[in-house]
Amino acid sequence: MRFGAEFGLLCALLVLPSAALAQHEHHMHAEGADGSRFDRTGMVMNTNTETLPQNCEQISADLEWTVRAGTRYALREAGRVFGYSQVAFEAPPCSRITVRFINEDAIRHQWMVHGLPRYLYPEGMFHLEASGGQEVQGTFIVPGDDATYLVHCDITQHMEKGMKGQLTVGRGNGDLWSIPGVTADFNQSSTNPRGTLMLLGVSIMLGMGVLTTTLIGKQDKTVTKEK
Amino acid sequence: MRAVMMLVSGALLGVLVFPGQWIPAELRFDMASVFGTPAYRAPAATPEMSAGMTPIDTMCPEDLLGWRSAQTIEGVEIAAASTCSADNPYAIAAFVKGTNNVSMETLLRAGLTPDALEKGADLDGDGDPDEIHIRLEISELNGGSPDAQEPVVQYEIAPGITPGLWVFSPKSFGMATENFDSNIANALLRSPAPAIRVEQGDHIYITLENTHYMPHTIHLHGVDHAYRRADGQGNDGVPMSSELPVQPGEARTYEILPRSAGTAFYHCHVQPQSHILMGLQGMFIVEENRPNNTLQSMNIGAGEVRVRSQASRETYDQEYDLQYTDIDSGLNNIIQQTNDPARIEQWLHGGYNLSSAHSNYFTVNGRSFPYSFRESLVVTKGDERIRLRVLNAGTEGLALHTHGHKATVTHLDGHALPEQGQITRDVFWLASAQRMDLTLDTRNDGVHSYGSGVWMLHDHTGKGTTNDGIAPGGNMSAIVYRDYLAENGWPITQGEDMGMFFDPAFYRRGDRDSEPAVEMNAAFFLRLLALGFAVALLLTGFVSLLLPLARKSP
Numbered sequence: 025m026r027f028g029a030e031f032g033l034l035c036a037l038l039v040l041p042s043a044a045l046a047q048h049e050h051h052m053h054a055e056g057a058d059g060s061r062f063d064r065t066g067m068v069m070n071t072n073t074e075t076l077p078q079n080c081e082q083i084s085a086d087l088e089w090t091v092r093a094g095t096r097y098a099l100r101e102a103g104r105v106f107g108y109s110q111v112a113f114e115a116p117p118c119s120r121i122t123v124r125f126i127n128e129d130a131i132r133h134q135w136m137v138h139g140l141p142r143y144l145y146p147e148g149m150f151h152l153e154a155s156g157g158q159e160v161q162g163t164f165i166v167p168g169d170d171a172t173y174l175v176h177c178d179i180t181q182h183m184e185k186g187m188k189g190q191l192t193v194g195r196g197n198g199d200l201w202s203i204p205g206v207t208a209d210f211n212q213s214s215t216n217p218r219g220t221l222m223l224l225g226v227s228i229m230l231g232m233g234v235l236t237t238t239l240i241g242k243q244d245k246t247v248t249k250e251k
Numbered sequence: 252m253r254a255v256m257m258l259v260s261g262a263l264l265g266v267l268v269f270p271g272q273w274i275p276a277e278l279r280f281d282m283a284s285v286f287g288t289p290a291y292r293a294p295a296a297t298p299e300m301s302a303g304m305t306p307i308d309t310m311c312p313e314d315l316l317g318w319r320s321a322q323t324i325e326g327v328e329i330a331a332a333s334t335c336s337a338d339n340p341y342a343i344a345a346f347v348k349g350t351n352n353v354s355m356e357t358l359l360r361a362g363l364t365p366d367a368l369e370k371g372a373d374l375d376g377d378g379d380p381d382e383i384h385i386r387l388e389i390s391e392l393n394g395g396s397p398d399a400q401e402p403v404v405q406y407e408i409a410p411g412i413t414p415g416l417w418v419f420s421p422k423s424f425g426m427a428t429e430n431f432d433s434n435i436a437n438a439l440l441r442s443p444a445p446a447i448r449v450e451q452g453d454h455i456y457i458t459l460e461n462t463h464y465m466p467h468t469i470h471l472h473g474v475d476h477a478y479r480r481a482d483g484q485g486n487d488g489v490p491m492s493s494e495l496p497v498q499p500g501e502a503r504t505y506e507i508l509p510r511s512a513g514t515a516f517y518h519c520h521v522q523p524q525s526h527i528l529m530g531l532q533g534m535f536i537v538e539e540n541r542p543n544n545t546l547q548s549m550n551i552g553a554g555e556v557r558v559r560s561q562a563s564r565e566t567y568d569q570e571y572d573l574q575y576t577d578i579d580s581g582l583n584n585i586i587q588q589t590n591d592p593a594r595i596e597q598w599l600h601g602g603y604n605l606s607s608a609h610s611n612y613f614t615v616n617g618r619s620f621p622y623s624f625r626e627s628l629v630v631t632k633g634d635e636r637i638r639l640r641v642l643n644a645g646t647e648g649l650a651l652h653t654h655g656h657k658a659t660v661t662h663l664d665g666h667a668l669p670e671q672g673q674i675t676r677d678v679f680w681l682a683s684a685q686r687m688d689l690t691l692d693t694r695n696d697g698v699h700s701y702g703s704g705v706w707m708l709h710d711h712t713g714k715g716t717t718n719d720g721i722a723p724g725g726n727m728s729a730i731v732y733r734d735y736l737a738e739n740g741w742p743i744t745q746g747e748d749m750g751m752f753f754d755p756a757f758y759r760r761g762d763r764d765s766e767p768a769v770e771m772n773a774a775f776f777l778r779l780l781a782l783g784f785a786v787a788l789l790l791t792g793f794v795s796l797l798l799p800l801a802r803k804s805p
């Protein structure tokens with residue numbers, strides 16, 4: 025855990041590195057005892073195999089997931105270009121999850137979980153990143169309360185164009201928007217043809233005219249009858 | 252009868268609530284001659300332009316990370332940055348040594364991957380690496396989103412101005428933004444693409460890792476390269492003639508072995524009417540071969556070269572990369588209007604018409620004034636020979652004017668001019684894609700320099716110094732002498748208070764229709780309601796008058 029945490033802090037705050045990191049100077053491969061790593065294949069950050077979140081008494085379950093990433097998993101009909109083999113993840117509270125992340129593209133991809141408790145995960149983030157054609161693996165423990173966490177790839181436009189998922193712990197606390205194939209986009213493009221508003225205005229005016237004239241017509245008739 | 256009543260009362264009511272508007276101009280003169288001229292009524296005041304004074308520290312943000320200072324990292328001596336904003340010195344050190352030859356700590360601080368820029372063997376035995384492998388990704392700044400109500404991963408070219416941009420960026424790791432709670436792009440992801448610096452005779456491999464959702468290529472304009480690689484793969488980056496584009500998620504390596512030195516240009520060649528202007532453009536500089544050549548192989552966002560080549564040190568006191576371009580927000584903002592790449596492609600292909608378009612933003616090194624003053628000033632102590640490598644990557648011509656100085660052009664499009672062709676003047680015309688190496692001589696002799704001061708350096712084509720037509724803006728920068736430069740890198744000027752230019756409201760285009768001079772009040776609202784009622788009376792009266800006629804006619 026320590027090694028991973030310091031990785032995160034260093035990247036985020038640019039504070040002085042720990043002795044653990046200093047030992048790795050001039051080696052293009054760094055790997056922590058807990059599985060944290062940073063080298064040509066990618067990056068595994070903020071792993072946690074041991075430390076329990078505050079509201080957990082014990083590890084409730086051990087889960088192992090294999091997630092594949094690449095353009096071939098994109099939901100094309102929804103205008104998406106990148107994708108994960110799975111976007112909806114479910115886990116019981118206090119479970120320990122090991123993710124094997126396989127990148128089938130020739131470019132970088134990430135599998136990041138956001139919103140985790142910051143006292144365990146720097147920046148509240150668990151982070152897997154694989155270079156093109158590479159595979160990385162990491163473990164983290166989810167807290168004990170029902171919550172839904174964002175899973176995504178933060179390379180510009182990768183989440184927007186499909187690499188978005190959600191991790192539902194327990195019953196969760198509501199689905200996120202624009203999970204490919206699961207939930208709708210918040211910004212819906214208009215499907216109405218051109219001139220819709222104008223036509224609507226004209227029909228309202230016509231309707232009003234017809235209604236008022238029929239009303240007046242009836243009144244005129246009653247007036248003539250009385251006469 | 253009822254209908255006639257309705258017509259009359261409707262007409263009366265209408266005239267009563269909005270009297271003036273219903274009387275023809277000729278009649279009003281006649282009426283005035285009978286009833287007298289109407290009394291004076293004070294017009295509603297024009298709302299004031301908000302020019303809120305921004306505190307001085309936001310003009311030049313404090314250098315909290317110490318990136319401006321002179322420092323030695325990994326044995327690389329990095330000169331102090333003169334300007335207010337500076338590049339990450341850890342990235343500079345990694346670009347000099349190679350990301351494969353620096354410590355993990357430096358890489359983590361630089362934000363670069365271990366294979367972002369690898370430097371290998373010294374092939375000619377002259378004390379510097381000659382095998383260079385550069386990996387470029389493509390980042391989208393100010394892009395669209397299926398959920399957000401504002402552009403995502405923001406990069407402001409000027410206060411409040413965020414045109415959509417595609418840029419080549421060094422291979423980096425982690426989040427694209429400063430942090431999870433931020434929507435601001437991290438310092439490596441910016442416009443323009445990094446200026447690339449290699450040495451004549453180097454074996455250079457450039458891998459395009461296409462992280463973007465559109466197909467792209469790299470075309471090396473003006474850099475000596477073979478049309479095909481040894482294995483037959485196209486190497487010119489032109490989809491029409493040499494190779495198919497690199498699809499999203501794919502990668503391709505270009506190989507070059509430049510035999511000549513000079514200032515060149517690299518850009519994407521897919522749909523050149525839009526991709527280059529979307530921002531896929533950068534400077535590519537081949538330096539002369541020298542022993543123990545220390546090259547800063549990437550200059551993020553171009554600008555001052557903080558670690559210079561041996562050839563530059565021999566002849567010059569300073570060197571700057573200046574990349575000028577122009578932006579048409581009508582093109583660049585297409586990516587913010589839909590999240591569907593197929594639609595974006597349709598709008599780029601047939602929806603946008605470059606032949607009838609006009610650029611409205613003008614940048615130097617990815618920023619317009621006033622932000623250009625933070626990072627693109629040319630700073631001198633006087634009596635210096637300064638090399639300015641200039642590229643005009645835009646669609647419009649650039650008339651680069653050096654106030655208070657006459658510079659000398661030494662190279663055109665990367666090729667040295669003969670002595671008698673090296674013209675000294677103060678306006679330099681650069682057509683699209685042209686490069687020019689200028690020598691700025693700051694000796695105060697009444698010709699090359701008129702002495703110390705803050706001398707503007709800008710495009711003289713008029714609109715080039717505006718942000719969407721509002722001045723001062725555009726690609727304006729300055730040549731600043733040290734005695735006119737504050738400690739924080741901001742010029743000491745004695746004209747207008749520059750604080751107002753940092754207020755986004757200053758560059759908001761006043762739309763005559765969207766900003767009414769008169770505010771809606773209760774009285775006007777009631778009058779408008781009454782007018783609506785009058786029109787309804789007239790309409791129904793008219794219809795009920797015609798209805799009996801229509802019934803009678805058959």
Ligand SMILES: [Cu+2]
Pocket residue numbers: 106132133134177178179182187
């Ligand atoms: Cu990705």
